[in-house]
Amino acid sequence: MEQSSSAGPVQIVSITEDHKFVLDEKNLKAILYHKRAQGKKISLVSIAGDFRKGKSFMLDFFLRYLRAKNHKDWIGKDYEPLKGFDWRGGAARHTTGMIMWSEPFLMSLPNGEEIAVLLMDTQGTFDSNSTVFENAFIFALTLLVSSVTVYNIMHNLQEDNLQHLSFFAEYGVLAIDAYHTSPFQQLTFLVRDWQFEYETPYGFEGGEEILTNRLQIRPNQHRDLELVRSRLHQCFRKVNCFLMPHPGLKVTNRRDFDGRLEDIEKDFKTQLQAFIPELFRLDNTNFVKEVNGEEITSTQLFEYFRTYCAVFAS
Numbered sequence: 001m002e003q004s005s006s007a008g009p010v011q012i013v014s015i016t017e018d019h020k021f022v023l024d025e026k027n028l029k030a031i032l033y034h035k036r037a038q039g040k041k042i043s044l045v046s047i048a049g050d051f052r053k054g055k056s057f058m059l060d061f062f063l064r065y066l067r068a069k070n071h072k073d074w075i076g077k078d079y080e081p082l083k084g085f086d087w088r089g090g091a092a093r094h095t096t097g098m099i100m101w102s103e104p105f106l107m108s109l110p111n112g113e114e115i116a117v118l119l120m121d122t123q124g125t126f127d128s129n130s131t132v133f134e135n136a137f138i139f140a141l142t143l144l145v146s147s148v149t150v151y152n153i154m155h156n157l158q159e160d161n162l163q164h165l166s167f168f169a170e171y172g173v174l175a176i177d178a179y180h181t182s183p184f185q186q187l188t189f190l191v192r193d194w195q196f197e198y199e200t201p202y203g204f205e206g207g208e209e210i211l212t213n214r215l216q217i218r219p220n221q222h223r224d225l226e227l228v229r230s231r232l233h234q235c236f237r238k239v240n241c242f243l244m245p246h247p248g249l250k251v252t253n254r255r256d257f258d259g260r261l262e263d264i265e266k267d268f269k270t271q272l273q274a275f276i277p278e279l280f281r282l283d284n285t286n287f288v289k290e291v292n293g294e295e296i297t298s299t300q301l302f303e304y305f306r307t308y309c310a311v312f313a314s
């Protein structure tokens with residue numbers, strides 16, 4: 001549709017071998033100063049989390065949704081390979097730092113105003129080659145620049161996921177020196193390979209149950225946990241959670257799997273159809289990126305990227 005044939009993933013932040021972060025201003029500028037985005041408000045939807053947990057694979061379905069002419073029939077054809085952000089098996093890391101889709105997508109808010117939607121893939125957390133500092137930097141920067149951050153986790157929402165998130169959020173808040181309430185907008189936990197559907201159903205409904213349970217502050221609880229929870233409430237305007245089923249053994253075990261829908265379990269596809277349209281709902285007040293309560297344009301986001309990176313580098 002509106003995308004050019006050369007559209008693809010572009011590295012905007014990389015990590016050097018001596019653990020320095022490099023913002024590729026030229027690459028970022030080409031995206032944020034794209035003529036399609038000029039003067040428009042933006043939404044930046046990102047995905048973060050441990051590596052080899054299906055993040056880029058999921059993003060490629062976001063891409064399909066954004067590219068589709070009609071949002072009822074977006075998921076694609078049975079035999080079509082899944083392309084876009086690089087996803088695959090094997091033990092090597094594919095994405096370190098931050099990768100953005102090279103072109104913005106246009107969507108219209110309920111009031112008719114067109115906004116530019118951007119997608120970002122990130123990598124940094126908790127594989128053997130990353131330091132804690134790198135992880136915190138990548139995650140914190142992601143939270144700062146995104147309107148919606150998807151935190152991709154495997155199997156279940158655990159206590160340590162909350163602790164890490166709270167640490168990253170704290171790091172981000174300190175960097176911008178902005179201890180006002182809710183510096184960040186939406187955080188969506190995406191739990192992959194949810195196994196307890198018989199107890200808690202897939203989707204946002206089951207996610208809400210898990211989240212309420214994990215975020216509850218109980219009497220006699222360890223004080224650290226209480227702090228983590230109140231910090232999350234303070235930092236984010238909206239926190240929700242989606243429980244996703246396992247995609248099936250062809251996805252995880254077959255070397256020649258190319259992402260085609262035919263090889264993916266029906267439950268997974270059903271939940272994709274529930275998750276993605278909800279994530280890109282244009283009447284969500286957290287969808288458009290704000291800084292200090294003001295909706296910003298893509299060129300302003302460029303300046304924020306530079307400022308935040310400079311702060312972290314110092």
Ligand code: GDP
Nearest residue numbers: 051052053054055056057087088089192247251
């Ligand atoms: P990333 O490193 O988090 O971006 O992970 P990738 O998207 O590259 O996927 C890594 C591997 O996980 C690929 O072989 C995918 O086929 C597989 N995968 C994709 N989605 C899922 C999922 O929901 N569950 C499981 N167990 N594997 C998945």
Ligand code: MG
Nearest residue numbers: 055056086095
């Ligand atoms: Mg990836």
